Structure formats: structure tokens, C-alpha cells
Amino acid sequence: MSSKVTIRRLPSGVPGLDNLLGGGLPEFSFNLIAGTPGSGKTTLAHQMMFSLATPEYRALFFTVLGEPTLKMLRYQQQFAFFDHDKINQSIRFVNLATELLEGDFDRVLARIAAEVKDFEPRLVFVDSFRSVVQSGRPQDGNVFDLQHFVQQLGMQMTSWQATTFLIGEYLAPESESSPVFTVADGILWLSQNLHRNSMVRKMQVVKMRGQAQAPGLHTFRISEAGVQVFPRAIVQPHEAVGPAPAGGTERVSMGVAGLDEMLGGGLPAGYSLLAVGPSGSGKTILSTAFLAEGARCGETGVIAAFEKSPSQLLNNKLHALVSAGQVGVIDTRSLDLSIDETLHDLIEMIHRMQAKRVVIDSLSGFELALAPEFSEDFRGSLYRMVAELTSMGVTILMTSELEDRYTDLRFSPFGSAFLADAILVQRYVELAGQLRRVFSVVKVRGSDHSKDIRLFDINDEGIVIGESLSEYDGIMTGHPRIGS
Template identity: 30%
Template sequence: MTEEGAGGPGPAAGIEGRLQRVPTGVPGLDAVLRGGLFAGGGYIVRGGPGAGKTILANQVCFQHARAGGKALFVTLLAENHARMVQHLERLGFYDPALVPNGVYYVSAFRALEEGGLRGLMTLLRREVRARGATVLAVDGLMAVAEGGDSDREFRKFFHELQAFISTEGCVALLLVSSSRAEHHPEHTMVDGLIALEDSRVGSRSQRELEVRKSRGSGALRGRHPFRITDGGIAVYPRIEALLARPSQPDGRPDGRVSTGVPALDGMMGGGPLAGTTTLVLGASGTGKTTLGMHYLARSSEREPGLHFGFYETPDRLAAYAASMGLDLDGPVQRGDLEILWRPTAEQIMDDLGSQLIEAVRRRGVKRLFVDGLGGYLEAIDRRERVSQVFAALCNELRALGVTTFVAGETMNLVGPEVAVPVEGVSVIVDNMVLLRFVELRARLHRLVSVMKVRGSDFDLALREFRITGAGIELAGTFADAESVMSGFGVERQAAVRRGSAFAPGKGPTRPRGGGG
């Protein structure tokens, strides 16, 4: 007997009566369906013109045939098969070598016109048995409904079809236009209902798939974005649904991980605990990416690193690091570090999340720097999802034992307020490091402060730092500052005489000034 989730052609149920899964082979869709479709089940695929119904059904047929099964595609539309195949030939899943032995096309338009629903049922029985089909796709269910004299006759046809495919152990995909009534009797008779829709997201459109019914099995609820690509349809399950629970138990933090900046490690009690998530907050130019480069330069065979960024190409990033004396090329060439660049244009947040987790699992990454959180925000479809997606990703990364740094940009360069880019994110992360500018004597100075280290004591002092040809250098504390959280320094006469902690020819001092 085939175990549930294993899939493959065969009878509808094994000796013990367990329903057998038939994978669709469509990227992401089997995850939404929790393993695929059930053998012997009937599924309505509903959507408007251009939604992707025909492509989806053909992709399932070809993937099924590629796995050794037999698929029958029946069209009830006036469009001839040659025209449809011309459109399919450009898609990666299409393989002419599988036609006709693996995927067989039949036009039932004439059978329906001449023999009505009875004639159509006769054709379906004959062709499914003759071809040994374990997947049946019927395109144009509206034509079937219009071919009957009444809804009662159509329901009778539907019942006969359902009984037949159940006996044969054949999965049936029944494609119907969304112009048919939303709640129609046939919806109660099928095992599943998959809806394909186009939604507006700001100024762009996004395709979405929703499993509205899945008899005998749960499915990931809600709408999941998908694309029609050169390879066919790719579905991106909602991250907060896919990772509602981490893939494995979350272990206890084991030891500390260096940030790559020894003085900052000291401020954090020896560095962040392994397997925790650190949010590095700061305005543009404060040094978030620079800190991330320090962190990733420590990547090794024991602690593989990953840079997942949106704004810098790998070459530019490596050159930028080299200008500060940090070597990223070496770890990359050794295979200890991978730099992934994902331009922000026309991205899907769930796709980005899946790519990130896949890259982490593929190499067993232990050091991760996400640069930055803004890249995810630009790919968002609904604002209320951001904190849920971020929490799901953080939980999975902790479970995988990844020590993560995430750069988050604050809007104000100087001033008393710190605007966290995502509401609730400060509760989700384990640690927070704030980088800020402070204005003092008509100059901007950089300050670093540790605001949170979960499970550990830490240094509350404000430290001035600068970015040099040797990277980040921390000075003494900024302890004498007044209006510390205002971002504007208030100097006293003594502070004017002493100057900055980095004043030429002087050791670290404590200038009068503040930053938030």
C-alpha cells in the first residue's frame, strides 16, 4: 500500500482503506494541498479567463506522465488542440515526447453536441479505460452545464462521473469559468475546489490561489500568490501558514557568536547567544551593512554564512568590504559564504521567504545577515501580514540553529524618536542594536547602543564609533551627553575643550552630546 503523501498512480485506496495521494508536481501546490490530490477524487478548478486553469491542468498532466502515470485531457471547447499546444510548447513542463502515450488529448465537443450529457459520459468512460488514465482533465465544464436540459440532469451527470472516477482510481480536474454561480450544487459533490484569481496590490496585479474545499484532508488556508513563469505555474504558500510551527524542536542556545566587532561583543555580554535573532536598527548610512560585513567575514566551514540582500550586488558588496579591510572573497571561494542578491522589483514576499529558508537548509547556514528588512516591506501585499511572516521566519531560523542579523532602517537621521519599521518586531527579535547619528559642534557622529539581549546581561552605555579603512572602531562611552535621546548634542565648556572621542591627537574622551 502507498502511504499517504507518497502519491503515484494506482487505486483510490489501499488494503487498509487509506486514501492515496497523487502529487500535482506543481511547485508549491502540493505543500498547499498537504501532499497532493486524492486518487479517485474530483476537483473543480475555478477561475476567470486568463486565470491559468488550462495551464495548471496541463502541467499536472505532464508532471503525472513524467512520473510514470497516464493522463487524459478532454476539451469541450471549440478551440482545437493544435492551437492550445502552440501556447503550451513555450512552457518548461511541456514535453512532446510524452504525447500521446503519456498525455492524450481528446476533443469531446462533437460528442456533447450530438449525444448530450449521455454521449459525453460514454466518451469519458471509453477513453479513460482505453488509455489507462489515472489523471483526467476536462476543460470547459460550463459547456457541460449548458448541454443539459436542467440542473437536475447536470447533477445526475456529475454524480455518475464522480462514481466512475472513484471506481477507476482516477483524479479528475474539472475546469470551470468563475462566471458560474459561486455556490452551485456541483460544489457539494466534488472532493475539492481550487480557485484562481487576480488581485490588485497597489498599482500591480497579483495572481492568487485558494483551496476552498479539500475533503478528507486539511489544506493551507487563505490565498497563496502564484506566478505563471516560463516553466509553468509556481505557487508560493503563505509563509505564516507554511511555517505555522517550526520544522523541528527549538533547542537551547549553546554558546555565544561573535559579531566580528570585539568591542560590540563585550557590550552584548560576549556576543549574541547562538541561534538568536538580532535586529540592527539605524538610519541610512549609520553602518548597518558594515556591521553585517564584519559578522559574515567570520564565516567558516563550522559556521557557514549567508548574505541575503536586496540592494548590493555580490561584486559591489565584496568590493565594499575590501575597502574596509574585510575579506568576503575568501570565504565565498572556500564555500563558507554565499551572497544572494534579490532585486526588490516585482517580488513576492512568500517567494523571498521560501528562498531564504531553502538557502539556509541547503548549506546548513549558521551565520545569516538579511540586508535588509525594507526589501521584504517592498514585496508586501498586505501590511498586516508583515509581523506574522517575520515571526514565522524567526521561529524557523531559531529551530534550524541560525544566528541571524537583520538590518532595519529608521526614517529619521537624527532626532528624539526611533521608528521601528515593523510594528511588534521588537517583541519578536531576541536582541536589538541601535546605530544613530548625533549632531555635535556642527558635525555628525555615530553612536551605538545595545537595547536588548534576551537571556543575558548587557552594557547600557552609549558608545561612539566610526567606520575606517579597518572597519568599525568603537571609542569610549558617550556618558557625559545631555539630551542623550534627542539626537542633538548640548555641549558644555569642558566638552568643547575636550572635543570628540576621536579628536586628532587625543585619546578617547567624553564629549558633551547625545544621540538616540
């Protein structure tokens, strides 16, 4: 017979946060929300409080700031999560400024205890707890009183069956010696970093006792809706980028006559295809054909276009597909994106539309749209994103701008060709006094494919594949022979 105690997990009410915490907030836990000034600590605390508080599950919010509570609420009520009807019914605000004037820990603790006994809350917040610490420090630097205060507060809140949150501004070196970091059951660390002209907010679950939290730093945004966390995609040890070998698996058509034959019968379902080539070589047209063919076969698709605005994108054949609800468009107009945020939007739309095909056009534009902090680790972040998407079973077409150097053959400007299960290269060649486009399939993982270099043209109908370049052997000028 198991004597294991089951700890109830409270939903935080913050999108994405429960995934970081390992399923939610442990009930009756003693937590610290810490970080740099302006990183969103108070907003995060209020969003959780307004989400959880009910007349039967009340919340008590202690403020120790010099500014009045009404001033704080004036700004917090701008967020969508704020509910004025809960004030004084489900939520009570208490200011501890008077008790802090004398710097007496016992008096502060007694006031907190009296308010808790009177209101009987299930949630207790103290903002800013660091103000309590600083006001109570004696001149001789006696840390024992502070440690005793923290321990007493934690024990009392637990005995009152209250889930507690202490909010404070801390710097990393300070956290190593602060007793509250030792006593706390859970620690959320918030930060905001200015990198060149971009500001990026990040969150870390430093610890959460009794449950497995998501490791590492995770980006988050603060909008009119409040805080939204974008959990960092983590490749599990048993996962591999790309599906199993293609022998006997289902194939999907690319929508270009002749290309399926070059791929060995079409692109294996669930594969990622990287189409690379210089500007104007037809990568976006190929993407359109791929999505249009999916719609013809009853498969919905999603496109994230980073080189064109939605209005420019919808001037082509995609307009009818989007209008018919067969293709969804990810809005990528905002800069300073993170890959985790883009992946979140992609997964959300894939689930909503039950999409089978995904296009990212292009990786080059995607890198430019990212905040500089993320573009520096673009290769690693892209690895996690492709692994997450392919594990969902969708078929992916990624395009990438590739400068045609005319003297060598490359497959990716990021050294990330290994991420793709299949690679299609588009190039220009000078042939019989004309600049012509050519296709070549570099690889299809686990499957045979054509080794030919095929000419192709682009007309009103799309891409038209022509004969093999071998028909013109010895006539090509101006460029080295591919593969030489």
C-alpha cells in the same frame, strides 16, 4: 485490529503544491481546478499530467474549447515540463466540441465513457468543464440534469479507478450554487489580482477530503518551468518567535571588537538581532563583519540584500567570501516579491549551504521590493518569516533604515521591534563640533548586556568602537541626550 483504509497520495509534480494539499493528490479523487480567466488553471493541470503520466499510468485530456487542441499544445509546449514523447503514448487528447453542439449531457457522458474504456487512463482531465455546463443548460434552467450529470461522471471515474480533474472558470458567487462544488473531493481555487501596478497570483485549497491541507491563500508564479507555489509560513500554536532564554547557551561573535562585550559575551546562537539606524550609520558594514566572522569560524552564511544589486554588494569584502563559497547571495532584483517567495529562497539556500548565519539588509528595502498587497501586511508577514527562520536554529541579523528625528528614540519604523531577540541602535550625535556615530544595545532577550552608549568610527578595517559617551557628559549639543 485497524480497518483504516490507506489512501495513496500522488506527487503533483508542482513545487510547493504537495505541501498545500497535505502530502499530495489523493488517488481516485474527484477534483475541481477553478478560478478566474488567465489564472493558470490549464497550465497547472498540464504540469500535473505530464509529471504523473507514464505508459503504465496513462492520462486522458478532454478539451471542450472552440480552439483546436493543437493550438493549445502550441503554447503549452513552451514550458519545461512539456514532453512531446508522451503524446499519444502516455497522454491522449480528445475534443468534445461536436458532442457539445446539441447540449446533451447524456451524449457527452457516453463519449467520455467510451474514450475512458478504450484508453484505460488513470488520470482524466476535462477542460473547460464550465463549457460543458453552459452548453448543456436548457432554456427552462433545469439544474437537476446538471447535478445528475456531475454525480454520474464522478461515480464512473471512481469506479474506473481514475483520478479526475475538472477545470473551469468560476466566480465566487457561482461556486455557492454549483453542484460540482458539492460533489468534488478536492477544490483548488486560483486567482490573479491587480493591485496598483502589481499582479499577484494566489492559490487556495478550498477542500481536500481525507487529509489536512494548508489553510489560507498562497502565492504562486508561472515561469518557463511552469507553476511554482510558495506556501504561506504558518506559525504553529506551540511555536514562539525567538529561542529559549540565553542562559548557558552558545554565543556567536559579531566580528566587531568590543561589540560582543556589549552584548554580554556575543549574540546567543539562534537569536534574531535587529540593527537600526539612519543612512550611513554603518548597518551594512556591520552585516559584512558578522558574515566574515562566521566564515572565519567555519560557519557559512546567506545574505538577502534589498538595497544594493548583487554587483554593487560584491564590490566590498563580501566578494571574497562569496567567491570562496562561504556566503550565498539571494537575488532580489525582481520586484513584486512576496515574503513567502523570499522565505522559500532563503530556506532553500540555507539548506543547500548548511548556513548558520543569515543577513537581511534591509527590512526597509525589503518592504519596497514587495508587491503592494504584501507590504500592507508587512508586519504580520515579517512575524511569520522570523518565526520560521529562528525555528531552524540560524542566527539572524536584520537591518532597518530608521530616520533620526533628533527629538525621540525609536527602535523600528514598522513597530516590529518585538520580533527581535536583540536590538542594536546606531545614531548620530553632535559632539564637540563634530557629527559622531554611537552604538547602544537596547535589549538581549534573557541575557544581561551593556547599558552604555559607545562612540564608534568606520575606517578601512571596518567598525572601531570607542569610549562611552559618558566621558563627554554635558558636551553633546544639538540632540537630546538618549534616554532623557
